[in-house]
Amino acid sequence: MINISEVFETNRMFQNENLDVRTITMGVSLLDCADSSLDSTCRNIYAKLLRYAGRLVKTGEDISGEFGIPIVNKRISVTPVALVGAACCHSPSDYVAIAKTLDRAARELGVNFLGGYSAVVSKGMTPSDELLIRSIPEALAVTERICSSVNVGSTKTGIDMDAVRLMGEIVKAAAERTADRGSIGCAKLVVLCNAPDDNPFMAGAFHGVTEADAIINVGVSGPGVVKYVLEQIRDADFETLCETIKKTAFKITRVGQLVAQEAARRLGVPFGIIDLSLAPTPAVGDSVADILKEIGLEHPGAPGTTAALALLNDQVKKGGVMASSYVGGLSGAFIPVSEDQGMIDAVNAGALTIEKLEAMTCVCSVGLDMIAIPGDTSAATIAGLIADEAAIGMINQKTTAVRVIPVIGKKVGDVVEFGGLLGLAPVMPINGFDCSRFVGRRGRIPAPIHSFKN
Amino acid sequence: MNFPVRFSRTERRFYGIIFAMDKAVITVVGKDTVGILARVCTYLAENRANILDISQTVVQGFFNMMMIVDVAVTTKSFDAFGAGLAALGSEMGLDIRCQKAEIFEKMHRI
Numbered sequence: 349m350i351n352i353s354e355v356f357e358t359n360r361m362f363q364n365e366n367l368d369v370r371t372i373t374m375g376v377s378l379l380d381c382a383d384s385s386l387d388s389t390c391r392n393i394y395a396k397l398l399r400y401a402g403r404l405v406k407t408g409e410d411i412s413g414e415f416g417i418p419i420v421n422k423r424i425s426v427t428p429v430a431l432v433g434a435a436c437c438h439s440p441s442d443y444v445a446i447a448k449t450l451d452r453a454a455r456e457l458g459v460n461f462l463g464g465y466s467a468v469v470s471k472g473m474t475p476s477d478e479l480l481i482r483s484i485p486e487a488l489a490v491t492e493r494i495c496s497s498v499n500v501g502s503t504k505t506g507i508d509m510d511a512v513r514l515m516g517e518i519v520k521a522a523a524e525r526t527a528d529r530g531s532i533g534c535a536k537l538v539v540l541c542n543a544p545d546d547n548p549f550m551a552g553a554f555h556g557v558t559e560a561d562a563i564i565n566v567g568v569s570g571p572g573v574v575k576y577v578l579e580q581i582r583d584a585d586f587e588t589l590c591e592t593i594k595k596t597a598f599k600i601t602r603v604g605q606l607v608a609q610e611a612a613r614r615l616g617v618p619f620g621i622i623d624l625s626l627a628p629t630p631a632v633g634d635s636v637a638d639i640l641k642e643i644g645l646e647h648p649g650a651p652g653t654t655a656a657l658a659l660l661n662d663q664v665k666k667g668g669v670m671a672s673s674y675v676g677g678l679s680g681a682f683i684p685v686s687e688d689q690g691m692i693d694a695v696n697a698g699a700l701t702i703e704k705l706e707a708m709t710c711v712c713s714v715g716l717d718m719i720a721i722p723g724d725t726s727a728a729t730i731a732g733l734i735a736d737e738a739a740i741g742m743i744n745q746k747t748t749a750v751r752v753i754p755v756i757g758k759k760v761g762d763v764v765e766f767g768g769l770l771g772l773a774p775v776m777p778i779n780g781f782d783c784s785r786f787v788g789r790r791g792r793i794p795a796p797i798h799s800f801k802n
Numbered sequence: 803m804n805f806p807v808r809f810s811r812t813e814r815r816f817y818g819i820i821f822a823m824d825k826a827v828i829t830v831v832g833k834d835t836v837g838i839l840a841r842v843c844t845y846l847a848e849n850r851a852n853i854l855d856i857s858q859t860v861v862q863g864f865f866n867m868m869m870i871v872d873v874a875v876t877t878k879s880f881d882a883f884g885a886g887l888a889a890l891g892s893e894m895g896l897d898i899r900c901q902k903a904e905i906f907e908k909m910h911r912i
Contacts, residue, residue, distance in 0.1 A: 350903065352857040352868040354910045355827055359899070414880055416901035602908045670912075 358599075359416070365572035366634040367600060368418040369607045370627050372408050373463075373548035375555035375563040375620065376400050378427040386436040390449040393432070397424065397453040400562050400617070405458040407614045411607055419607065424454065425553035425565075426464035434476035440483035447487035447494050454493040461536075463553030465496040468543070471505040471792065473514075481514055485521040488533035495536045495551035499543040501738040503745045506795040507541065512738065513787050515539045516731025520754060523723065527756035530764045534753040535686075535718065539734050541741035541748045546621050547677040552714075552749055563620035564612045565677060568604035569627040570596075571636045574660075578642040589643070590663045597624065597667030605672040623677030624668030625713055626660075628688035630771035636660075636681050637690025648683075648691060648708075649700030657681060658711035678747055680713025686766060686773035687718055695774045702733075702778055710740055715749035720764050720773035723756040728784035730754065735787060743796050824874035825854070825903035828887060832896030834865040842869070842898070845890055849876045849883055865896070870903065 361367035381392035405422045412419040426432075429446055437443045447465055454462040465487060467477040484496050498515055501507035519534055526533035538551045545556020548565035555563070577596050581588055604622045612619035628636045637648045643656045661680040669675050683705065685691045694700040702719065709715045715737045721730075734750045741748030753773065755764045760777045830842060839858075846853060851871045858867035876883050884900035891898030 349855060350827065350868075350870065350906045350910065352859070352866070355829060355868045355906055356866065358906055358909055359829060410881075413884070414902050415905040416899055417905060599909045603905065606904060606908045 361570070361573045361599075362416060362418060365570070365576050366629070366631060367570040367573050367603065368420050369566060369604055370569040370625075371421040371423050371548050371567045372404070372419060372607065372611050373423040373425050373553055373565045373567065374401050374404050374615070374617065375425045375546065375559055375565060376427075377555055377559065377561050378429075378432045379557070382432050382435050384435050386442050386445055389433065389436045390446060393446065394449050394453050397426075397450075398456065401457050401459070403615060407611055410614070411610050415606070417603060417607060421461070422459050423548070423550065423553065424457070424459050424462045425548070425555045426450070426462065427555050427557065428466040428468050429464060430467035430474075430477045430480040431557070433480065434474070437476060437479055440479050440486065443480045443483035444487045444490065447483070447491050451491035451494050459493070461493050461495050461550045463495040463497065463550050464555055465494050466498060466554040468499045469508050469511045470499050470502040470541075472508055473511055478514070481511070481518055484518050484537060485525040485533060488522055488536050489525040495553065497538045497540055497543065497552045497554060499540045500734065501541040501742050501793070503542055503742050504795055507735065507738045507742055507793040509735065509787065509792050510790060512735050513731050515734055516727040516729075516787065519730050519752065520727045523754045523756050530766060531723070531753050531755045532766055532770075535751070535766055535770050538749050538751040539738075541738035542746060544677055544747060548623050549625065549627065549678060551751060552678075559620070560618060562617045564608055564615065564617050565620040565623065566604045566608035566611070567623040567625055567627065567677065568600050569625065570600040571626045571628050571639055572633045573600060574626065575633070575635070575638045575642050578639065586659075590659065593660060593663035594667035597664045598671045600624070601668040601671035601675075619674070621674045621676030622668070622672040624664060624672070624675055624679045625677070626664060626681040628682060628684065629769055630687055630689055632689060635688045635690040636683055637688050637694060641690065647694040647697050647699035649694050649704045653704065654707050654711055657683070657708050661712055678713045682714060682717065683708055683712050684718035685776070686720065686771040687769060688771075692772065692774060695776055702776055706736060706740070709737060709748055710744060714747055715741070715751075717749065717751050718753070718770065718773060719751070720753045720755050720758070720775045721778045722759050722775055723754050724759075725754045725778055726784070728782070728787050729778060729780070731787040732783035733778070739793070742793075823854075823872040826871050826873045826880070826900055827903050827906055828869040828871060828898065828900045830865065830867040830869075830891070830896055830898050832865055832891070832894070834860050834863050835894070838865060838894065838896065839867070841890060841894065842887070845886065846871060849878055849886070851876050851883070
């Protein structure tokens with residue numbers, strides 16, 4: 349039988365330590381919506397989304413009420429739109445029409461983000477992939493809830509440097525197109541390497557072609573809970589530290605597992621995976637940076653940060669896999685800057701630089717995330733940054749990503765406010781030495797060798 | 803016990819005794835005062851919720867209680883049942899929550 353201390357421990361996590369289910373994301377395949385006419389493609393997409401996800405938000409709220417678990421977001425991910433629109437889109441504006449349809453469906457369904465305005469071009473781009481990529485700045489400017497991602501490389505295929513170069517320009521264009529709103533377009537655009545097909549977290553969520561017709565993926569969060577338990581064992585040895593993180597990750601993941609199974613059952617859609625990520629929010633006490641501080645760093649960025657983050661990431665996975673049969677997505681610790689008050693403080697204190705963040709991405713779950721850079725950063729520099737991250741992912745067989753925001757009109761030291769979950773970002777300096785001759789080369793970086801690991 | 807057909811709410815109430823239990827956990831937190839348990843229990847009795855277990859502590863005048871109840875045959879829907887408890891809580895200046903028990907079982911048991 350459950351005892352009183354366990355009950356109050358669980359409720360303390362929910363009420364005081366910001367434990368929540370960050371997102372229930374329904375993945376929906378749109379491949380069967382494709383048609384040679386743009387109008388009927390849009391009609392099919394709208395109808396299918398409403399048919400499949402009509403009860404998603406209500407179901408999420410019901411589960412939240414019955415179990416007392418906060419479920420923050422209800423979201424949808426769809427098949428990469430470059431594939432869905434390949435037969436009917438002959439210009440970037442045709443793709444924008446699909447984006448508007450998706451946005452309308454998202455609004456109607458009450459989901460806060462819909463991901464999958466994406467292209468997977470890890471080895472090369474088809475003409476339709478390129479049209480979609482070129483439509484991204486406009487699509488993100490005229491829609492509210494659409495998230496876009498482009499996968500430019502993988503361990504198996506190498507890195508498509510033509511796509512990397514193009515994405516440098518697209519990130520810049522998306523920033524300029526939304527310059528009046530703090531370049532927020534870029535906050536909804538991520539460039540990935542080794543993108544997973546089942547990631548429930550935005551902005552990189554899409555419903556991969558390896559997936560079933562519809563699926564429920566759940567992302568849990570809970571940096572506040574980990575921080576709280578570490579406060580109780582200050583100065584303990586590494587074994588105790590790791591055990592404590594593992595046990596906590598187990599508990600957090602079990603919450604996600606329960607919610608995922610319930611949501612899948614009630615919606616009549618198969619359960620896909622749990623993404624056991626520590627995802628911070630700008631709220632006080634919901635910070636991955638605070639965990640790093642609790643482990644013993646003055647600020648993230650101090651020497652030792654990469655080791656501490658590696659330890660944290662690994663223990664979260666070890667505890668989490670025990671709690672769920674199907675773990676997937678990005679799973680680990682997210683280190684976005686604007687969405688984590690502790691990271692913002694570290695940048696303001698001068699402790700954290702983009703170069704250190706890049707090192708941290710070698711051991712965290714994703715990559716350079718929600719980093720504001722000066723608006724006059726060149727497209728080539730952004731492409732260079734993307735290439736670096738993609739290379740880390742490719743060589744280390746992990747997912748990496750770049751979501752930087754060159755905030756038009758802002759320079760180092762300024763602050764840009766995105767609001768809500770996206771938070772607030774201090775503009776960080778970026779190495780301004782030129783790399784245009786490197787990223788200007790045509791073609792792709794070959795896939796790496798899988799032997800001689802050192 | 804598995805039944806081949808679905809039963810209506812009234813039928814479930816009628817046959818309630820032979821159905822598996824549907825456990826919920828009620829927590830009460832707040833300043834200790836006379837009659838907390840009495841009023842919560844009265845509410846449970848009125849709504850045909852059977853109490854399976856109660857534990858409570860009072861620390862520095864603060865009342866912490868946990869109850870495990872069977873809500874399989876309650877007269878109200880789970881939402882309305884929980885809302886009624888929350889309303890009773892705010893009337894008495896207490897925080898009363900009602901959650902399905904699986905959340906605690908899942909989190910603390912392998």
